[in-house]
Amino acid sequence: MWRAGQPDPHDPDAPTTSDPAFTALLEDSAEELYESAPCGYLSTLMDGTIARINTTLLDWLGLRREAAVGRMRFTDLLTVGGKMYHETHFAPLLRMKGETSGIALEVKRADGGRIPVLISSVIKRGTSGEPLLIRTTVFDARDRRAYEEELLRGRKAAEEARRQAEEARQEAEADRARLQDALAVLQRSLVPDNLPRAPGLETAAYYHTASPDRLGGDFYDVFPVDGKRFAFFFGDVCGKGPQAAAVTSLTRYTLRAAALHDSDPVSALNTLNKVLHERYAGSGDPRYCTAVFGTLEPDPTTGQVAVSLASGGHPPALVLRVDGTADYLPTPGGLLVGILPSAPFTTATTVLDPGDTLLLYTDGLTEARTGADRTSLFGDDALLAFATAHAGNPPEPLVDALTGLLKDFGDGLDDDTALLALGAPAEPTARPTTRNPV
Numbered sequence: 001m002w003r004a005g006q007p008d009p010h011d012p013d014a015p016t017t018s019d020p021a022f023t024a025l026l027e028d029s030a031e032e033l034y035e036s037a038p039c040g041y042l043s044t045l046m047d048g049t050i051a052r053i054n055t056t057l058l059d060w061l062g063l064r065r066e067a068a069v070g071r072m073r074f075t076d077l078l079t080v081g082g083k084m085y086h087e088t089h090f091a092p093l094l095r096m097k098g099e100t101s102g103i104a105l106e107v108k109r110a111d112g113g114r115i116p117v118l119i120s121s122v123i124k125r126g127t128s129g130e131p132l133l134i135r136t137t138v139f140d141a142r143d144r145r146a147y148e149e150e151l152l153r154g155r156k157a158a159e160e161a162r163r164q165a166e167e168a169r170q171e172a173e174a175d176r177a178r179l180q181d182a183l184a185v186l187q188r189s190l191v192p193d194n195l196p197r198a199p200g201l202e203t204a205a206y207y208h209t210a211s212p213d214r215l216g217g218d219f220y221d222v223f224p225v226d227g228k229r230f231a232f233f234f235g236d237v238c239g240k241g242p243q244a245a246a247v248t249s250l251t252r253y254t255l256r257a258a259a260l261h262d263s264d265p266v267s268a269l270n271t272l273n274k275v276l277h278e279r280y281a282g283s284g285d286p287r288y289c290t291a292v293f294g295t296l297e298p299d300p301t302t303g304q305v306a307v308s309l310a311s312g313g314h315p316p317a318l319v320l321r322v323d324g325t326a327d328y329l330p331t332p333g334g335l336l337v338g339i340l341p342s343a344p345f346t347t348a349t350t351v352l353d354p355g356d357t358l359l360l361y362t363d364g365l366t367e368a369r370t371g372a373d374r375t376s377l378f379g380d381d382a383l384l385a386f387a388t389a390h391a392g393n394p395p396e397p398l399v400d401a402l403t404g405l406l407k408d409f410g411d412g413l414d415d416d417t418a419l420l421a422l423g424a425p426a427e428p429t430a431r432p433t434t435r436n437p438v
Contacts, residue, residue: 034054035054035055035056036054036055037054037056038056039056039137039138039139039140040053040054040056040057040060040117040137040138040139040140041053041054041056041057041135041136041137041138042054042057042074042135042136042138043124043133043135043136044073044074044133044134044136045133045134046131046132046133046134047073048073048074048075048134049070049072049073050068050069050070050071050072050073050074051069051070051133052069053065053068053069060107060109060115060140061077061107061108061109061110061115062109062110062111063110074086074134074136075087077107077108078105078106078107078108079106079107079108079114081106082105082106082107085105086105090103090105090119090121094121094123094134095123098122098123098125099120099121099122100119100120100121100122101120102118102119102120103118103119104116104117104118104119104141105117105118105119107138115140115141115142116141116144116145117138117139117140117141118138118139118141118144119136119137119139120136120137120139121134121135121136122134122135123135190219190245190248190249190252191205191207191219191220191221191418192220192221192222195222196222196223196224198224198230198298199298199300200298200299200300200303200305200424200425201230201296201298201305201422201423201424201425202357202394202395202421202422202423202424202425203222203395203420203422203423204394204395204396204398204399204419204420204421205220205418205419205420205421206402206403206418206419207220207416207417207418207419208364208403208406208413208416208417208418209416210364210413210414210415210416210417216240216416217236217237217238217240217244217245217247217248217416218235218236218237218248218362218364218416218417218418219233219234219235219236219237219248219251219252219418220232220233220234220235220360220418220420221233221252221255221256222296222420222422223256223259225259225260225263225295226263228298229263229295229296229297230295230296230297231259231263231268231293231294231295231296232292232293232294232295232296232420232422233252233255233268233291233292233294234291234292234314234360234362234418234420235289235290235292235312235314235337235362236289236290236314236363236416236418237287237288237289238287238288238289239287240416243285243287247276247280247287247289248289250275250276250279251272251276251291254271254272254276255268255271255272255291255293258271258272259293263295264347265293265294265295265308265309265347266310266345266346266347268293268310269291269293269310269312269337269343269345270342270343270345272291272312272337272338273312273337273340273342273343273345274341274342275338276288276289276337276338277338277339277340280338281338281341286338286339287338288336288337288338288339289312289336289337289338290311290312290313290314290336290337291311291312291313291314291337292309292310292311292312292314292317292331292360293309293310294307294308294309294310295307295308295309296422303353303354303424303427304351304352304353304354304424305351305352305356305422305423305424306349306352307349307350307351307352307358307422308347308348308349309329309331309347309348309349310331310334310345310346310348311331311334311345311348312334312335312336312337312343312345313334313335313336314331314334314360315361315362315363315366315380316328316329316330317329317331317358317359317360318358318359318383318384318387319350319352319356319357319358319359320357320358320387320390320391320392320393320398321353321355321356321392322353322354322355322356322391322392322426323391323392324388324391324392325388326384326387326388326391327384328380328384329348329350330348331346331348332346332348333345333346334346352422352423353424354424354425354426354427355392355394355423355424355425355426356423356424357391357393357394357395357398357421357422357423357424358421358422358423359387359398359419359420359421360418360419360420360421360422361383361402361417361418361419361420362415362416362417362418363415364413364415364416364417364418365378365383365402365406365417365419366378366379366380367415368406368409368412368413368414369409369412369413369414370382370409370412374411374412378409386401386402386405394423394425394426395421395422395423396421398423399419399421402419403419
C-alpha cells in the first residue's frame, strides 16, 4: 500500500528502488544512524562511567567526546536534584527491574544551562546473565516542558479566576446581607414597633415584604389622639424602593401631625393629599398612595367601639361580626391621595360590638396569584368567604389565620402585603391584647 512520502508506484517519473540516487538515500550506515539520531544515546559501565555517547547528545550538552568518554559518569550530566533522584529512585529501580522508561530529569549543559529530558535505560547482560553495561536513550523534552508550563500557567490562571470569582461571590453575598440588614432596619422604622394597649380595644398587625432586597410601600399605625379616642391609618404607596420609602415616611408623619391638629378622617386625608401633591406634582416623578384614615372610640360601658373612617382609593375594609357574618364597609368616593390638587373624601361609620373586628388589608392579598398555573387572582369574593369563615375571632387569631393563608400562596404572593385588625373585645373587662409582627 502506498503511503504519503513514498514514491507513487503509478507515477512513471517517480524514482524506483533501482534508481542509484534513491538507493543512496537509504545507504545510512549503522554508525551514522547512531551518531545523528534525533535523540541522545549513551552507554555506561555499571558504575555509570560513560563508555559511548552519540553526537546528538554531545551537541545538546555542548561537550567534546574526549571530555566525556571514560572521564565522566552519567550522574555528572545531571543537575543536583537529578543526581539525588537518580541515587534514590532511578538507579534502585533499574537494578531491580533491569529497565526504566520515561523518567523525567534535567541534564546540564557545559554553559550552565539546563535541558529537560526523558530518560529510558536498559541493562545489557552477558550470556550468563551478568550485567555488562547500561544503554540509555535521552529524549529532548523542551517542547513538552514548554507545553506543560503553558498548561500549568493556564491552570493557575483558571484557578485564580475561580478564586477571584468566589471572592467576588462571597463579597456580593456579604454586601447583600448588609443591604438586607439595613433595609430591614429601615423597613421597621416605617411601621410602629408596637401597637398601643388600651382598655376596650384589641389590635393585631402583620407585614409581609415581598423581597428582602427592596423596601416595601405598605404602611399602618395606631396611636392615641386624646384621652378616649385612637386614630389609625393604613395604606399603600405607589412604587417600591427608596423613593417609595420616602413617600411612606412623609405620609406617616403627615397623618400623625394632621391627626393632632384635627382628627377628622376627611380633614386628615385632605392634608395628606395637599402635601403629596405639592411635594411631587412638579417633580416630573408624581407620587401618590392609597390610604384609609379613621378614629376609634371605645365605650367602656357597652364595650362597643365607634369607628369613623375615610378612604382614598384603598380597598374597602371588612367588618367581621361576632354572629358569624362578614361584609365590606362601603367607603364612597375616595380618589387616590396626591394625584390631584384636591380630592373628594367621604366619611363612613360603623360600630363594633363586643367580639366584632375591623380588618384592613393591602391589595397584595386580593391580587395574590392562585391555581396550579398561578394565573387566577385570589380576589374580593374569596377574601370575603375566608373572613366569614373566621368571623367572631379576635384580631390576633384572625391575623394568624390570614398569615397562614399568605404562606399557602407561596410564589403566588409577589407583592408586599400588610394586615391590620382592630376589634372590640368579646369580654369588655378582658385585658387588651396587641400584636405587631413585621
